[in-house]
Amino acid sequence: MKSFIFILLVVFSFVSQTVAAAPCATPAKTLKLATLAPEGTGMYKGLVAVQTKIKAQTQGCVDVQLYGGGSAGDEKDVVRKMRIGQLHGAALTGVGLGQIEPEIRVLELPFLFKDYAKVDSTYGQLKPYFEQKLNEKGFQLLGWAEVGFVQIFSNKPIKSRADLSGMKMWMWEGDALAQAMYESLKVVPVPLAVTDVLTSLQTGLIDGCYAPPLGAIAFQWPTKTKFVTKVDLVMGTGALILANSVWQTLAPAEQTIVKAVISEEAKGMVAQSRTDNQQSMTALQSMGLQIVTLTPEAQTELESISKEVATKLVGKLYPQPILDKTLALAGPR
Known part of the structure; x- marks a missing residue:
């Protein structure tokens, strides 16, 4: 009986260690994301939150590496690097997004919007359209992130x-x-x-x-x-996007987490950006x-x-x- 219990304990220990060592449904991966936003800005802080939450919620199966302040190059360089797999995603302005899907620039026509309420309603109603257009070009639109x-x-x-x-x-x-x-x-x-x-x-x-x-x-x-x-x-429009080539390597549960985290943090980035831009006008005077x-x-x-x-x-x-x-x-x- 003691031998049987000992064997059960050994087996249980082995199984526990195996499960703890390999919790990922697919091989662990690192998402390389770029932005022109320098460290300390609301946009960059939002991306740090994305980094922290994705790693925690996927139990380390998906990590995020950030390239801020233009360290990965201008947006034209970032788009090129995403297309060849050197980068996996980015927080882009309308100019960078337009390199992928020119139609999105319609959102940046001069004097298009009179207030934030119209921005929010228009972006919300056009999001499915641009999700499809970007997907056709090889990218996931995971959240709007206007620059102001x-x-x-x-x-x-x-x-x-x-x-x-x-x-x-x-x-x-x-x-x-x-x-x-x-x-x-x-x-x-x-x-x-x-x-x-x-x-x-x-x-x-x-x-x-x-x-x-x-x-x-x-x-x-x-x-x-x-x-x-x-x-x-x-x-100035903006969005957080991820290349389909890396998106498709994520397990379904990981995709759900990544999409939910980025979508939620993008909303926070927009709210923070609006507050920061208002305060920045006062700062300019000082x-x-x-x-x-x-x-x-x-x-x-x-x-x-x-x-x-x-x-x-x-x-x-x-x-x-x-x-x-x-x-x-x-x-x-």
Whole structure:
């Protein structure tokens, strides 16, 4: 009897150790995610939370490795690296997402949204459409992560549309939407990688740039500019995506965890981004920048480019039906 009990204990011990050593339904894996967001920003902190929760909830079967602050390159580089498997996912802005699926840029048309309520309702209703479009291009859309309303940073005050004419403004390399917008405003575009903007402001290669307040501060652009014109030019979109090639290697239970964690954290990132951008406008004043607010007449004149830009990009970035649907959902300003 004692021998039998001893054998049972040995067997139980072996089984327990085996189960503890191999809890994963598939081989353990590490998801390599990139972002331009520097450490310390709300976006990066949200990704750290994603990293921690996924590892804990999958019992270490899925880990996350982060490449922040542009350490993996500009977004064009990040998309290329995802396509060849060097990276597995990213938190991308609209420019990076547009490298994968150009239609998504319809969400960044100038003066499309008048408030966050319209942003939320429009994004929510269009999410299934863009989930399908990105899936067809090899990626999972796991959560929206907007960067905020874009303002204009410059070294001279911009009080009207005429003040923009002839200005040398940064444009993200390959950004067809910014190109169309600049053509309408008669702005001189200077295509640069985002990592080259600060130096270009310092040397005078460009007179200004555009960004949400939080993003501008994170990249130190206000240290080389004197004015910020509050125009809510564009709602800078963004999303957390994962390549299908790695998504398909996850066990179904792991997919459920990864999707739930990222989706929930993305909502938190959006809420934090909105708070941070509002506080950043105050911070800009304390940094010595002058806040320029347009008169209602000047704002209306600037907004008049919206229809022209939207029409110009039909057939280049998106088809007419998705433009019509987006405009209907966003409603009038």
